[in-house]
Amino acid sequence: LFVIQGMCYLHGGLGAHGKLRSSNCLIDGRFVLKISDYGLNTLCTPTDLIKDDTYYYKLLWTAPELVASSIYPGAAASLKGDVYSFGIILEEIVLRAGPFHNYTTTMSSKEIVGHVCARESPPFRPVVSVGEVGAAAGGGGGAAVELLDLAERCWAEAADDRPSFDTINANYIKGYCDNLMDDLLRRMEQYANNLESLVEEKTEQLSLEKRRSEELLYQVLPRPVAQQLMAGEVVQPESFECVTVYFSDIVGFTELCAASTPMQVVDLLNDLYSTFDRIIGFYDVYKVETIGDAYMVVSGLPERNGDLHAREICLMALAIVEAVRGFVVRHRPTHRLEVRIGVHSGPVCAGVVGVKMPHYCLFGDTVNTASRMESTGQPLRIHLSENTRALLDQWGTFVVERRGEVELKGRGRMLTHWLLHCSEPEARPPTQGLQPPPQYPILFPALPQPALSLQVPYLVVEPPTLAA
Incomplete structure (x- = not known):
């Protein structure tokens, strides 16, 4: 016109x-x-x-x-x-x-x-x-x-x-x-x-990518710590009066690596740790890190849970042992995989270390002692310290066997125990055939509260001879 x-x-x-x-x-x-x-x-x-x-x-x-x-x-x-x-x-x-x-x-x-x-x-x-x-x-x-x-x-x-x-x-x-x-x-x-419509679609895509980025960050850092960092806050180191630390290690890992290719070792660790990751998703625990064949988990931080941390770690350790018994190494199906597990409870200090690739680390003698408990343990057995055993006493459902005093490097002789099993009915999903979460892994899932029978006495099995 x-x-x-x-x-x-x-x-x-x-x-x-x-x-x-x-x-x-x-x-x-x-x-x-x-x-x-x-x-x-x-x-x-x-x-x-x-x-x-x-x-x-x-x-x-x-x-x-x-x-x-x-x-x-x-x-x-x-x-x-x-x-x-x-x-x-x-x-x-x-x-x-x-x-x-x-x-x-x-x-x-x-x-x-x-x-x-x-x-x-x-x-x-x-x-x-x-x-x-x-x-x-x-x-x-x-x-x-x-x-x-x-x-x-x-x-x-x-x-x-x-x-x-x-x-x-x-x-x-x-x-x-x-x-x-x-x-x-x-x-x-x-x-x-x-x-x-285009703005709505792009907004939804942006929101989805934001959720994915956040969930990815939650896999690197604990959720409360990651939220503080995203809010621009400085994460201060924090002391925890009592937590329970778990260490596990593959028995004969060096010899297994020598007889395997690097890709086979990577596949083995990925399969094993993926199994562990699915198991710990059902417990109130936080996976700290994996170094080689060492797997470290803690309960009681960054969110305190009273004395439940000892119970959560021990239930998780029993589930892991059961899963390892049925674990099959893909490139060596006849090989029987075994792990040593050590557990100790005590105070720690936790904080974020580094600017690039920040890492949530634990510091304190409790971490060292838990590592020594693992290294002095035995295949497919859960090695408990006296501190952890004392915390389990209040539940009255864990069956332990007194091992006796064991020499720990840097700590001297300590009274330790073997965790055998738990007599309470387990309300968590079974360890075999676990399915991953639908979209995002959950680091701190809501915990079911099973009815505990506190009338069961604490059981101590005295062996005829003490294991050195």
């Missing part, structure tokens, strides 16, 4: 434009179309005329009767020639593509101009199918078809058969204005709906 009004103004007294092309129809900041490149033919006349593809591309908007006299595009101009150019622009508007869109993929601009000037019968003009109109209009095909009908009148072979811009404005566009405005409003509404 703005193009027609602008051309009516020019043809009303200023004369023909001569270079009416879509590239000369400019939109300002108020979405008002203005026609540019009018006049100043003397200043715009090129000194060296090069008839390259750009030269012929600009002639695609030029009426066939003006091409022969166009020393350069726009040199020859007429009122009816501007109407022809307007018809080509209508094709671009309807298809949302360049001029002669269906021919530019197979023909050069020079070849298209040659066909237009050859006065073929029927005249060589842009071809637009009904399907293209419907696809480009996006549901507003009625107005698009009417504009194409007008375009065919505008690019008629005989110049006298083309309507003037005044006629177009009076008889055609005014009748199309309602359809065009409706189409414009429909497109704006459709754009707003699409934009809203």
Whole structure:
């Protein structure tokens, strides 16, 4: 509509434009179309005329009767020639593509101009199918078809058969204005709906990625500590009065590595530790780290749980031993895998160490003692310290066997015990055939509270001879 009004103004007294092309129809900041490149033919006349593809591309908007006299595009101009150019622009508007869109993929601009000037019968003009109109209009095909009908009148072979811009404005566009405005409003509404859907979809994707990133961070650091770091807070070291630390180690791991390839060792550790990871997900424990074949777990931090930490670690240790008994090494199915387990309870200090790849570490003599309990243990047996045994006394459901005093490096002789089994009914899922959580692993799951029978006495089995 703005193009027609602008051309009516020019043809009303200023004369023909001569270079009416879509590239000369400019939109300002108020979405008002203005026609540019009018006049100043003397200043715009090129000194060296090069008839390259750009030269012929600009002639695609030029009426066939003006091409022969166009020393350069726009040199020859007429009122009816501007109407022809307007018809080509209508094709671009309807298809949302360049001029002669269906021919530019197979023909050069020079070849298209040659066909237009050859006065073929029927005249060589842009071809637009009904399907293209419907696809480009996006549901507003009625107005698009009417504009194409007008375009065919505008690019008629005989110049006298083309309507003037005044006629177009009076008889055609005014009748199309309602359809065009409706189409414009429909497109704006459709754009707003699409934009809203797109924003909602991107927001959901961003939220999902944020949850994934957070859950990944929760696998590296305890959830409360990770939340403090994400909030920009400084995580201060914290002392815990009493926690229970678990260490386990694969018996004969060095010899097994020597008889295996590096990839087989990686697969073995991945299979074994994945089994352990699934088991600990059912207990109120935190996996501190794995170093080689050593597996370290703690309970009672970063969230305190009273004296439950000893019970949680011991129940988890019993489940791990049961799982290891049925574990099969993929590359050596006949090999019987065995682990040593050591458990000790006492005070520790915990904090985040490092800036790059921060690590949640435990410090204190309790950690060293738990490691010594593991190294002085026996295959497929759970080695308890006296501190842990004393904490288990209140539950009355754990069966232990007194081992006696054992020499621990750096600690001297300590009274230790073997954990045999637990007499209480286990409400947790079985250790065999565990399924991973549905989407994200849970480091601190909600713990079921089984009914405890405190009437069962604490059992101590005295062996005939003490194991050294």
